Amino acid sequence: MWSVIKCKVNDLFFCINTPCIRRPELLHDPGCFNQILHNRHKLQQRETKATNMTLYTELLSLQPMSKRVRVRFAPSPTGGLHLGGVRTVLYNYLFAKHHGGEFILRIEDTDQSRYVAGAEDYIFKCLKWAGLEPDESPLHGGQFGPYRQSERKATYRQYAEQLIKEGHAYYAFDTPEELEKMRLDFKTEQNPAPQYDRSVRLQMRNSLTLAADEVKKLLGEGTRHVIRIKMPDAHETVTFTDMIRGEVSFDTAVVDDKVLLKADGMPTYHLAVVVDDHLMKITHAFRGEEWLPSAPVHVLLWKYLFGLEQMPQWAHLPLILGPNGKLSKRDGAKYGFPVFAMNWTDPKTNELTEGFKEKGFLPEAFINLLALLGWNDGTEQEVFTKEELVAKFSMERVHSGGAKFDYEKAKWFNHEWIKKSGAGSLVPEVKTLLAGKGINITDDALLTKVIELVKERCTLLTDFYEQSAFFFATPAQYDIAAVKPKWNAAKQLFFAELIRNYELATDWNATVLENNFKEIAAVNELKPGELMLPFRIMLVGGKFGPGVFDIATLIGKEETITRISKALAAFNS
RNA sequence: GGCCCGUUCGUCUAAGGGCUAGGACACCACCCUUUCACGGUGGUGAUACGGGUUCGAAUCCCGUACGGGCUACCA
Numbered sequence: 001m002w003s004v005i006k007c008k009v010n011d012l013f014f015c016i017n018t019p020c021i022r023r024p025e026l027l028h029d030p031g032c033f034n035q036i037l038h039n040r041h042k043l044q045q046r047e048t049k050a051t052n053m054t055l056y057t058e059l060l061s062l063q064p065m066s067k068r069v070r071v072r073f074a075p076s077p078t079g080g081l082h083l084g085g086v087r088t089v090l091y092n093y094l095f096a097k098h099h100g101g102e103f104i105l106r107i108e109d110t111d112q113s114r115y116v117a118g119a120e121d122y123i124f125k126c127l128k129w130a131g132l133e134p135d136e137s138p139l140h141g142g143q144f145g146p147y148r149q150s151e152r153k154a155t156y157r158q159y160a161e162q163l164i165k166e167g168h169a170y171y172a173f174d175t176p177e178e179l180e181k182m183r184l185d186f187k188t189e190q191n192p193a194p195q196y197d198r199s200v201r202l203q204m205r206n207s208l209t210l211a212a213d214e215v216k217k218l219l220g221e222g223t224r225h226v227i228r229i230k231m232p233d234a235h236e237t238v239t240f241t242d243m244i245r246g247e248v249s250f251d252t253a254v255v256d257d258k259v260l261l262k263a264d265g266m267p268t269y270h271l272a273v274v275v276d277d278h279l280m281k282i283t284h285a286f287r288g289e290e291w292l293p294s295a296p297v298h299v300l301l302w303k304y305l306f307g308l309e310q311m312p313q314w315a316h317l318p319l320i321l322g323p324n325g326k327l328s329k330r331d332g333a334k335y336g337f338p339v340f341a342m343n344w345t346d347p348k349t350n351e352l353t354e355g356f357k358e359k360g361f362l363p364e365a366f367i368n369l370l371a372l373l374g375w376n377d378g379t380e381q382e383v384f385t386k387e388e389l390v391a392k393f394s395m396e397r398v399h400s401g402g403a404k405f406d407y408e409k410a411k412w413f414n415h416e417w418i419k420k421s422g423a424g425s426l427v428p429e430v431k432t433l434l435a436g437k438g439i440n441i442t443d444d445a446l447l448t449k450v451i452e453l454v455k456e457r458c459t460l461l462t463d464f465y466e467q468s469a470f471f472f473a474t475p476a477q478y479d480i481a482a483v484k485p486k487w488n489a490a491k492q493l494f495f496a497e498l499i500r501n502y503e504l505a506t507d508w509n510a511t512v513l514e515n516n517f518k519e520i521a522a523v524n525e526l527k528p529g530e531l532m533l534p535f536r537i538m539l540v541g542g543k544f545g546p547g548v549f550d551i552a553t554l555i556g557k558e559e560t561i562t563r564i565s566k567a568l569a570a571f572n573s
Numbered sequence: 574g575g576c577c578c579g580u581u582c583g584u585c586u587a588a589g590g591g592c593u594a595g596g597a598c599a600c601c602a603c604c605c606u607u608u609c610a611c612g613g614u615g616g617u618g619a620u621a622c623g624g625g626u627u628c629g630a631a632u633c634c635c636g637u638a639c640g641g642g643c644u645a646c647c648a
């Protein structure tokens with residue numbers, strides 16, 4: 001149950017809704033306390049820190065009632081899951097886990113015309129990859145199912161009918177053509193997008209304008225109709241407190257009569273979100289900022305249907321922006337960065353949109369970079385494990401402004417995570433990647449050593465191919481240009497001698513190899529520096545990679561000698 | 574057009590009325606490194622503008638500008 005606490009501070013009353021406090025001692029956690037200040041913005045503006053502390057102390061003396069936190073992510077299965085969607089999932093997940101609550105996934109598939117085969121399955125795969133699996137969903141089950149709105153179709157109509165009975169909604173019989181005509185007729189320069197609202201509804205065909213028996217007759221004949229919410233006639237201000245933005249208000253006179261129940265009997269998002277959030281006992285509802293304009297409709301529905309005190313706390317997350325406004329998959333294609341979590345192929349067009357996973361991102365890095373796009377813990381820490389995020393996340397520290405996605409920084413996060421990961425844990429990924437390029441590895445221990453040696457040079461997982469292929473295959477080509485200009489007979493002789501020396505080596509390790517290399521150079525009066533680069537080209541093929549003697553050690557005596565001989569032939573031709 | 578939200582280095586952000594506005598990415602320079610990286614040191618670079626409140630404003634208030642979102646029987 002909600003416990004609504006009224007506090008009087010400096011002659012001002014504050015209403016504080018306490019979310020799930022299963023354990024009162026959690027109140028001692030300042031982060032948790034922040035969470036409780038439903039209307040902290042007001043407090044922030046008018047009160048001093050000291051007063052806040054007084055309030056805090058007052059709260060401690062109260063016994064908050066417990067209500068388990070339940071949050072939901074409600075995607076519509078119409079295509080790929082993009083950055084913003086995954087971040088919404090993340091914030092839901094972190095918030096739920098931070099408060100010991102549940103994270104629910106509900107499929108909002110009420111628009112049958114937009115149904116896309118495979119999209120739902122794809123969403124689950126993305127969540128699994130990212131490590132953000134729900135506690136309840138169509139796949140995971142739960143006490144509040146079904147979790148697909150299409151399967152809940154029968155539940156919605158009664159709520160719409162109830163609204164009509166109470167005068168908060170009405171039947172509308174207007175055909176699509178009539179609606180189009182209305183929009184055309186009322187369109188002016190001043191009003192380029194006329195709404196179906198209180199100014200026009202009395203000129204349309206609906207149960208407000210038609211006689212009661214006419215309406216009855218139409219309904220009896222099964223005439224196609226929708227149910228629309230009837231926004232209040234008088235100017236009424238709808239206000240709610242957003243966890244991120246503070247108080248937000250709207251004048252109901254400028255909000256239109258949104259359709260609640262469509263002609264096919266399916267609810268629209270507006271009805272479904274309110275009914276299902278209620279039925280599924282959602283305590284906090286997080287969604288993108290693009291939903292803010294329709295929030296007054298939802299608040300009113302809560303008021304009419306279930307009571308405002310039952311309404312979840314809203315948080316409208318800032319948008320993730322691309323180079324030109326709201327991030328779209330087009331931006332990704334245009335600027336060369338992934339937008340979706342995983343590769344998505346549109347089943348109709350066969351168009352492939354690249355995903356972060358396939359681009360070479362580690363799931364840990366992906367959620368880390370997403371978490372920091374709009375949130376920080378107030379310290380200078382930027383690399384967080386999922387566990388740290390769960391422990392530190394709070395909606396209070398989410399930024400209100402939109403964040404432009406920076407692919408360079410995203411790559412930096414991935415690089416940090418590759419460096420941070422143990423070589424062993426990267427083995428499966430790198431193995432699969434190399435196998436895809438025709439390099440099949442059987443020796444995991446060797447691969448682990450290779451990864452350890454090259455991982456700091458890899459920003460994306462896919463970089464492991466270039467950085468480690470030469471450990472498993474003799475270079476097919478050499479960067480001849482880097483060697484040829486300074487190549488001469490003396491160097492030729494040096495490497496011939498090096499082969500003889502290495503053939504006799506009994507102790508094959510980097511130190512011995514380097515010492516022998518330098519001794520022979522000294523005897524021949526050559527500078528080791530001038531010989532290192534050719535040696536590298538012989539072993540690697542190019543001017544990159546870890547220390548040459550480390551490479552020689554790992555590829556082994558036989559292979560090292562083979563590569564020197566082979567390269568010698570190539571350099572001389 | 575209307576409504577709503579927002580605005581600190583190019584980008585992500587810190588600073589809850591009080592040091593020289595701090596950090597990270599990117600960029601530049603140097604050091605380390607006989608490759609490429611990692612790492613280290615330093616540097617360039619921001620409170621949109623105008624009023625107000627205040628001893629004092631990035632911070633609170635108002636206005637302007639700019640940016641974004643929404644304006645479907647889509648979500």
